Amino acid sequence: MNAIEINNLVKIYKTGTRAVKGVNLTVAKGDFFALLGANGAGKTTIISILIGLVNKTSGSVKIFNYDIDRQFDQAKRIMGVVPQEFNFHMFEKVQDIVATQAGFYGIDRVTALTNSEEVLKKVGLWEKRSSIARTLSGGLKRRLMIARALVHKPEILILDEPTAGVDVQLRFGMWDYLRELNAGGVTILLTTHYLEEVQQMCRHAAILKEGEIVRLDSVKNLNKLIQQETYVITVRNMQPLDGIQSYAPVVIDEHTLEVNLNRDEQLNDLLIKLIQNGFAVTDVHPKEHRLERLFLSLL
Amino acid sequence: MNSQWIAFQTLVRKEVARILRIWTQTLLPPLVTQTLYFIIFGKFIGSQVGPIHGISYMSFLVPGLVMMAVINSAYSNVVSSFFGAKFQRNIEEMLVAPMHEWVIVAGYICTGIMRGIVVGILVFLVSCFFTHPAIDHIGIVIMFIILTAAVFSLAGLINGIFAKNFDEVAMFQNFILVPLIYLGGIFYSILKLPVFWQNVSKLNPLLYMVNGFRFGFFGFCDVSVIFSAGLLIFLTLVLWQVNIWLLKNGIGIKN
Numbered sequence: 001m002n003a004i005e006i007n008n009l010v011k012i013y014k015t016g017t018r019a020v021k022g023v024n025l026t027v028a029k030g031d032f033f034a035l036l037g038a039n040g041a042g043k044t045t046i047i048s049i050l051i052g053l054v055n056k057t058s059g060s061v062k063i064f065n066y067d068i069d070r071q072f073d074q075a076k077r078i079m080g081v082v083p084q085e086f087n088f089h090m091f092e093k094v095q096d097i098v099a100t101q102a103g104f105y106g107i108d109r110v111t112a113l114t115n116s117e118e119v120l121k122k123v124g125l126w127e128k129r130s131s132i133a134r135t136l137s138g139g140l141k142r143r144l145m146i147a148r149a150l151v152h153k154p155e156i157l158i159l160d161e162p163t164a165g166v167d168v169q170l171r172f173g174m175w176d177y178l179r180e181l182n183a184g185g186v187t188i189l190l191t192t193h194y195l196e197e198v199q200q201m202c203r204h205a206a207i208l209k210e211g212e213i214v215r216l217d218s219v220k221n222l223n224k225l226i227q228q229e230t231y232v233i234t235v236r237n238m239q240p241l242d243g244i245q246s247y248a249p250v251v252i253d254e255h256t257l258e259v260n261l262n263r264d265e266q267l268n269d270l271l272i273k274l275i276q277n278g279f280a281v282t283d284v285h286p287k288e289h290r291l292e293r294l295f296l297s298l299l
Numbered sequence: 300m301n302s303q304w305i306a307f308q309t310l311v312r313k314e315v316a317r318i319l320r321i322w323t324q325t326l327l328p329p330l331v332t333q334t335l336y337f338i339i340f341g342k343f344i345g346s347q348v349g350p351i352h353g354i355s356y357m358s359f360l361v362p363g364l365v366m367m368a369v370i371n372s373a374y375s376n377v378v379s380s381f382f383g384a385k386f387q388r389n390i391e392e393m394l395v396a397p398m399h400e401w402v403i404v405a406g407y408i409c410t411g412i413m414r415g416i417v418v419g420i421l422v423f424l425v426s427c428f429f430t431h432p433a434i435d436h437i438g439i440v441i442m443f444i445i446l447t448a449a450v451f452s453l454a455g456l457i458n459g460i461f462a463k464n465f466d467e468v469a470m471f472q473n474f475i476l477v478p479l480i481y482l483g484g485i486f487y488s489i490l491k492l493p494v495f496w497q498n499v500s501k502l503n504p505l506l507y508m509v510n511g512f513r514f515g516f517f518g519f520c521d522v523s524v525i526f527s528a529g530l531l532i533f534l535t536l537v538l539w540q541v542n543i544w545l546l547k548n549g550i551g552i553k554n
Contacts, residue, residue, distance in 0.1 A: 051395045055549055073397035081395045087388035091320070096313075103309025104396035106302020112309075148392075 003187040009059035019045040021211040034198040035191045037208030043191040080154030090134040105152040119147040139170040159190040230287040236280035243277035310406030329368040357430040362513040363485030368422040373415035373448040374455040381459030400546040411452025440515035446531035453538035460551040
């Protein structure tokens with residue numbers, strides 16, 4: 001069964017802006033799916049239609065076979081939503097916010113309190129349960145958003161740029177938590193600007209441009225589309241470049257080289273060549289993420 | 300238990316907690332304002348005014364001032380809470396959940412009525428320091444206070460749905476509600492006005508609310524009680540339907 005089925009989805013705002021132009025998209029149950037695109041590509045509009053914050057102009061959307069035109073209640077019941085911006089009541093207590101959300105999903109008060117305790121412990125916010133939301137740091141507010149989205153135990157979690165403005169440590173922690181949720185069977189759909197995030201976590205991705213999907217594939221296949229990759233090579237001592245001129249290396253400083261490798265060239269061959277020419281290699285890493293390059297080439 | 304009923308209870312709990320959390324903004328100000336009205340209009344000016352329909356001016360003022368507090372409280376409770384939820388975007392908590400439109404409307408209206416009634420009771424208790432108000436028909440009093448609070452809660456919700464900024468929240472209250480309240484027969488009997496102004500006054504729906512409520516206290520008023528009750532029921536039903544339609548179509552809250 002598919003978790004999400006979108007057919008010929010169109011959204012035209014009252015201003016005349018065609019934000020989504022006939023998008024077709026399927027997300028399998030249990031998938032970890034990314035929607036990528038520049039600002040204004042239509043990612044947030046698509047997500048907003050899925051969760052009921054924006055009315056579509058035409059097309060159909062099914063969530064676990066529930067048509068949102070006829071069975072939106074059932075569809076909403078199995079979706080958890082983490083919006084881009086903090087949208088909880090800033091003067092309410094942390095646990096009240098989470099338990100209230102459970103109540104809005106029709107979960108009785110006793111279960112709502114139990115569930116909220118469970119998710120707040122999971123995201124490391126239980127100690128702050130009586131704090132006023134406004135007093136939390138940005139990272140903790142982000143965790144609160146995730147806890148609130150999970151309190152009714154959804155089968156699909158939809159996240160709109162969940163790690164925007166989050167520090168590296170917290171981002172990694174959130175990645176681990178999202179992976180754990182996905183491993184537990186929760187289908188995850190996210191939008192993000194961090195392509196590294198997609199490479200690290202997602203199995204499939206769609207790249208949106210001006211309201212249309214320009215590429216939809218597995219992240220693995222998307223990576224393969226890259227024809228050339230630039231590697232940054234750190235060496236202990238710079239040596240003459242004569243023996244590696246065929247790679248057209250660029251010297252950045254006395255310890256750093258940049259080399260472009262085509263898809264048919266092996267990194268191993270380059271390293272052997274470097275060692276044969278007296279370079280002591282201490283580090284090699286890609287200059288940019290593969291998806292980043294693909295993303296830029298498509299947009 | 301029905302999930303919509305649980306969602307309704309949750310919304311009411313959240314709204315009641317808000318009213319209590321900011322009680323210095325929600326419960327205290329009407330007490331202070333109405334006390335000043337009792338002192339200035341009732342004591343100082345009222346002492347120069349003769350009885351109306353055989354009732355002292357201070358006693359005559361009581362139902363009007365109670366109703367004035369109920370109207371303001373019910374209206375401002377819903378408009379400020381709903382617009383606040385829109386402004387902070389926590390209204391999305393309800394929109395993404397499987398809550399029916401009638402649950403959202405009923406939740407806000409219920410808390411608007413509750414705040415209106417609590418404030419009304421407090422103002423009535425304050426009036427006991429100035430006069431000895433008697434209630435002839437408690438049923439009529441309860442019916443009018445609930446229906447009036449419901450009408451103004453529903454009107455406040457419409458204002459909250461359409462408002463795009465704080466100016467638009469205040470505009471209706473300042474330029475429409477306040478004049479209607481002051482011209483609604485709170486401080487005078489319209490029978491003391493020339494016929495032309497009596498007829499103009501009858502176009503003001505607040506006149507019927509205040510007078511119907513006053514009938515509950517004294518057993519008489521300037522207009523028909525049955526017509527007043529009918530008008531309130533009619534307004535409640537129409538405004539309820541308007542709110543449901545607005546929310547169903549996402550007007551002012553979606554897109």
